[in-house]
Amino acid sequence: MAGLPLMNDAHLNRSLAKMTQESTWQKAQWSRLAEVGLPDSSDEAWRYTPLSSFKQLPLRYAKFQPAENISYESLSLGLDSYRLVFFDGRFSFRCSDWIPHATITPLHCVTDVDSHELRKAIKPDAFVYLTDATASGGVLIEVAANRVIDKPIYLLHINSGNKGDVCSYRHHVDLGTGAQCEIIEHHVSLEQGGGVTLSRLTGLVQNGARFYHTKLIEESGQQHHFGHNDTVLERDAFAQTTTMALSGRLVRHQNSSALRGENGYIEMNSLSLPHAQHTFDNRTYLSHAAAHCISKQLHKIIAKDEATGVFEGMIYVAPVAQQTDGQMDSHNLLLGESATVNTKPQLEIYADDVKCSHGATSGQLNRDQIDYMRARGIPKSLAESMLLKAFASEVAFKLRNPLVKEHVLARIDHLVRGDRDAK
Numbered sequence: 001m002a003g004l005p006l007m008n009d010a011h012l013n014r015s016l017a018k019m020t021q022e023s024t025w026q027k028a029q030w031s032r033l034a035e036v037g038l039p040d041s042s043d044e045a046w047r048y049t050p051l052s053s054f055k056q057l058p059l060r061y062a063k064f065q066p067a068e069n070i071s072y073e074s075l076s077l078g079l080d081s082y083r084l085v086f087f088d089g090r091f092s093f094r095c096s097d098w099i100p101h102a103t104i105t106p107l108h109c110v111t112d113v114d115s116h117e118l119r120k121a122i123k124p125d126a127f128v129y130l131t132d133a134t135a136s137g138g139v140l141i142e143v144a145a146n147r148v149i150d151k152p153i154y155l156l157h158i159n160s161g162n163k164g165d166v167c168s169y170r171h172h173v174d175l176g177t178g179a180q181c182e183i184i185e186h187h188v189s190l191e192q193g194g195g196v197t198l199s200r201l202t203g204l205v206q207n208g209a210r211f212y213h214t215k216l217i218e219e220s221g222q223q224h225h226f227g228h229n230d231t232v233l234e235r236d237a238f239a240q241t242t243t244m245a246l247s248g249r250l251v252r253h254q255n256s257s258a259l260r261g262e263n264g265y266i267e268m269n270s271l272s273l274p275h276a277q278h279t280f281d282n283r284t285y286l287s288h289a290a291a292h293c294i295s296k297q298l299h300k301i302i303a304k305d306e307a308t309g310v311f312e313g314m315i316y317v318a319p320v321a322q323q324t325d326g327q328m329d330s331h332n333l334l335l336g337e338s339a340t341v342n343t344k345p346q347l348e349i350y351a352d353d354v355k356c357s358h359g360a361t362s363g364q365l366n367r368d369q370i371d372y373m374r375a376r377g378i379p380k381s382l383a384e385s386m387l388l389k390a391f392a393s394e395v396a397f398k399l400r401n402p403l404v405k406e407h408v409l410a411r412i413d414h415l416v417r418g419d420r421d422a423k
Contacts, residue, residue, distance in 0.1 A: 025119065029133035038126045045125075048310045048342050049252050049281045054224050057196065061136060062088035062165035072158055075188050079403055081154035088160055089136040089167035101147040102181070107138035107170055120202075120230075122256035123285040127226045131198040135170035141183075145176035145206075152182040152212075152401060161220050163193025171201040175209040182212040182400060187219060187227075194222030194249065202230040205237040207261065212400055213241040216408075219248035221276065227253040235261030235290075242398055245272040245280045246411050256285040259293040259321075270299045271395040271408070273415050274307035274339075281310035284328075288321040288351075297328040300395050302388060303339035304415060310342045315356060317349040324354040332362040333391055388412055 039046040065087045072085055072095060084104070085095040091106050121128050143149060159167045175181055187197055197219060205211045211231065219225050225248050231239050245251045251274075257266050266286070274280040286295055301309035315326045332341040345358035365387055373383035392412050399405045 026133045026135070029129045032124075033126055033129035033133060036126050036129070038130075045312075048308060049250070049279055053250065054196065057194070057224075058164040059166050059196065060164055062160060062162065062167050062195065064088065064090060065160060070158055070160075072156065075158055076156055077154070077186065077403060077407060079152060079154050079184065079401060081152040081184065082149070083154045083156060084139060086137050086155070086157045086169060088158075088165070089169065091137050091139060099149065099153060101143065102149055102153070103142040105140040105142070107135065107140055107172070121228075122230045122232070122258050122287060123254070125228070125254070127198065127252070128200065128228050131168055131200045131226070131228065132170060134166060134168040134198060135200070136168055138170035138172075141171070141173045141181070143173075143175050143179040143181050146178040147176070148180040149182070152184045155183065155185045157185075157187045157197070157199070159187075159189040159195060159197055159223070161189035161192035161195045161223055163195065165195035166198065167195065168198040169200070173201070173203040173211070175203070175205050175211055177206045178208045179206070180210040183214070184401065184404060185213070185215040187215075187217050187225065189219045189223040191220045192222070194220070194224070197223060197225040197227075199225065199227040200229070203232065203239070205231065205233045205239050207234050208236045209238070211237070211239040213239070214399055214401070214404060215241075215243045215253075216404070217243070217245045217248055217251055217253070219251065221247065221249055221278070223248050225251045225253070229253075229255050231257040231266065233257070233259050233261060233264040233266060236263045237261060238265050240267040240269075240398070242269040242395070243271075243282065244408055245270070245274075245282060246408070247273070248278065248280070250279050252281045254283045254285065257295075258287040258289055259295065260289045262290045262292050264290065264293040266295050267398070268295070268297045269395050269398050270311075271392055272301045272309055272311075273304075273411065274301070274309050275304040275415060277306045279308040279310070283311070284313040286313075286315050286326070288315065288317045288324045288326060291321055292323045293321065294325045295327070298395055298398075299328075299330045300392060301332040301341050301343075302335065302392065302412070302415065303332070303341050304335040306336075306338040308340045308342070312344040312346075313358070314346045314348065315358070317347075317351050317354055317356065319350045321351050322353045324351060324356065326354070326356040328358040330360040331391075332360075333388070334362065334364050385413055388415075
């Protein structure tokens with residue numbers, strides 16, 4: 001596959017060519033990537049997401065790391081859960097739990113991948129193809145009809161973060177009719193020279209099933225993270241998916257969902273905390289492709305220092321999707337004169353009996369509120385922390401797991417106090 005015309009960057013082409021996989025499916029993804037090419041500054045969708053630092057990396061697969069080389073217990077959130085652990089792009093059987101009432105299959109063992117639901121993408125882009133083409137670790141999680149997984153399934157990804165090391169993960173969750181499952185997806189990278197995380201999780205929520213998904217991105221200040229999650233809902237299905245972008249150098253995440261059965265309900269939420277000179281770009285695409293469905297979206301950004309925050313969302317309503325109820329809100333806070341937030345909520349409606357709305361606000365902390373609290377003996381730093389917690393809690397309180405909720409709120413405190421080093 002050497003010599004793919006991915007873009008006019010010989011160094012990057014050579015790096016990517018070395019990562020070619022052998023399966024038919026992955027070769028097909030390379031071909032699609034070659035057709036669309038990797039984005040550059042002329043691509044409107046990547047206008048605020050600079051790839052210059054990514055292009056300069058000497059991309060290669062991260063080296064195999066035995067479990068004993070990484071203190072994964074100290075990096076785990078300590079949840080009461082079924083834990084599946086991944087080191088540097090590979091699944092660790094040794095450190096992972098057995099999950100009752102669920103079938104766990106390493107992705108490379110799925111033989112019918114060419115026709116499987118996991119191959120499909122709701123709104124593919126270059127990094128979807130790149131992730132699928134390079135995926136070296138991942139699992140297929142299948143929950144049979146009417147089964148309920150009694151604890152969250154915790155996907156813990158730990159990357160060494162060496163310069164240029166690529167860790168590529170590809171997961172798929174298939175919930176049978178009436179099943180229920182919660183997934184907590186956690187990405188952590190160590191402080192090294194700066195590598196790349198490619199992550200994609202897709203979910204099929206069949207008739208009447210319930211799916212809860214939380215993604216925590218806690219990369220180092222030198223790590224690049226490109227993620228894309230897809231959720232497909234069938235009739236009477238429910239899904240809630242929340243993305244928490246807490247740290248990283250460049251974080252670009254797309255959450256795509258499709259309501260393709262009647263009476264479906266989905267919530268899509270996100271909270272981004274960019275600081276220093278980092279860029280966090282969160283995007284959503286929601287397709288209402290069936291009648292009588294409801295969608296709710298809430299997205300918030302708290303940008304500090306010279307950071308850049310981006311949100312772009314689209315609600316698409318097909319002609320058959322009558323009686324649609326769709327709502328999307330984006331609210332942003334800028335902490336400092338140099339922070340930047342770009343937000344673009346959009347609607348595209350082809351049905352005539354719908355109720356859809358979107359809204360966006362951006363601003364700084366209210367000085368009058370801070371002065372009011374200081375006049376009553378509350379220190380300025382505490383007043384700011386209280387206001388930021390109140391702003392972020394609307395998203396954080398949607399998280400089902402209390403420990404995850406506490407962890408996110410603690411990170412907000414660190415952002416305000418400056419306890420976390422600018423990276």
